[in-house]
Amino acid sequence: MMRSFRQSRARSFVLGVTFAVCAIALPACKKSTQSAADQNGPGKSRLVVGFSQIGAESSWRTAETNSIRSEADSRGIELKFSDAQGKQENQVKAITAFIAQKVDAIILAPKVETGWEPSLKAARAAGIPVILVDRGVQVADDTLYATLIASDFVAEGRMAAEWLAKKLEGKGNIVELQGTPGSAPAIDRKKGFEQGIAAYEGLKITRSQTGEFARQTGKEVMEAFLKSAPGEIDAVYAHNDDMALGAIQAIEEAGLRPGTDIIVVSIDGVRDAFDAMVAGKLNCTVECNPLLGPLAFDAVEKAVAGETLPKWTVVEDRVYDQSVAAEVIDSRKY
Amino acid sequence: MSSTLRQLIWPLAALALLLGFNAAFHPSFFHFQIHDGRLSGSIIDVLNQGAPVLLLALGMTLVIGTGGIDLSVGAIMAVAGAVAAAALREHAPVALAIAAALGAGAAAGVWNGSLVTLAGIPPIIATLILMVAGRGVAQLITHGETLLIKSDSAFNVIGRGVILGVPVPILIFLAAALGLSILVRLTALGLFIEAIGGNEQASRYAGVRVGPIRLAVYLLMGVLAAAAGLIDAADIAAADANNSGLYLELDAILAVVIGGTALTGGRFTLLGSIIGAIIIQTLSTTILSFGRNMPVELNLVIKAAVVLVVCLLQSSELRRLLTRTWRRSQ
Incomplete structure (x- = not known):
């Protein structure tokens, strides 16, 4: 029906179907996993790790996959990579296959939070530790996985708020571009930001709408904000860089200077955001680091050695603003 | 002419209601300004942001007129944007990139049309295939990145x-609307489309070349969808294969239906679909302009409620029922 149907469950269905068709169209992906399985003979000496990834739906996730792959290479670990094409059931199958292949450890980026108990129990029964990356799962018994390696979205929101409070000297009207309603990063980044500005009486969120994590929608929402509250917006807080980049265009088209007339703060730290900061249009981005490879394999090696790990290994995120953007932009990997 | 007018009166009433609501609670909705030689204001935003859906609605009207439907238009948008961006990345001239994207849209339209006319697959299934696969193709072209x-x-x-x-x-959009109006009303194409939608068998016996006309309609739809995809990509200077055109096929179908074209085919009104698409975009912009302290989770509920009212307004059965009840109570 409407454009914003994308918010509904239909989205995951359609994406699922899309990826399923891709899976049919690309049998090569499947074959590579299977042939790797055949080669997995007895007498393996190096560590073998299975990695079940959700898919490649964003550049963030592609960066995460590349980080885990290259880290496995550099540590001499054999990585069995399975792309689930956006479907949980493919991930469940991948875990079953990994167990049958007697891998030493499994890295899992779970598509959704629920429905993992049988797979995780099977892995535990086979004595294979499971390391979760970037998203958590809901299980009654948290000993089913070794550790979760993920960013703290609430802290990201709080860091954005603190940077903005300092920049605005504790006074100003902020409009918020939320992520997809109901998604964990949208909920937590909103909560963290509200906590962060609570200490400043002069800071107010005057408008808050969903930009659905998309550039185009972010731009559309910002255009509406600019029309309905002309001259009353001091800053934009976007739950991801893409929406902020869309908002920047809306601000420019309204004849204002983004980064100067209206301060723009966002989260993720993708390459385009750094370009925008160097150009002076984006003021600040809080990194949400997808380069989880080193942490993931540290955890794998510890778990295989029988060490107990903390349930949540928080990925350290940091704030980047225009003052450092030009220096670090060339070292950015995603 | 008067029957056309009667057909359009309810969509127009709904649009007037929506604009009236804005006039009462949100007068700045009607403000116009000029920034750097650029006309700006909420009304301009509605048309500007609505342009992709408006283009889709134009093509969809013809497709639905033949009794068909095209679910793949959102995916074609994503493919067109991806093709153009990929061509530009390879330093292709702008004209070539645009031609390649429109060509991809035309090819997609021929694919859909062939499945419908040559293979005899029902349109909803035939175009579902590309709806599902097309976005995958777009993601392949962009390697899953923006x-x-x-x-x-x-x-x-x-x-x-x-x-x-x-x-x-x-x-x-205006050029496309004008061109299509001329095409369907000054040539026999419009008549043929309605004939096919009304009774395919009868029109075949009457000598209408059903296959080629069907194919042409899906091809036109593909090109219009590609144009919408180009606008979408150029607007944000990026091809976003995951989000471009996502669920817009549903917006387009809704616009056609709100505009008074029956899904069963046989009769269509381009003007009605245009009004329908404007209603949808006005609704979105209205909700965004008001979103002060309203939880975003309400957006869809409000949209659904308004669409329900518009559809009820158009239901002649309901109107008859209401008049009868009202008369009886007199």
């Missing part, structure tokens, strides 16, 4: 440019 287009590329004029103060997407 393909950026240089911000100073002449290509972006399609989405952001201004001619005599009017945003280019609006002009593209």
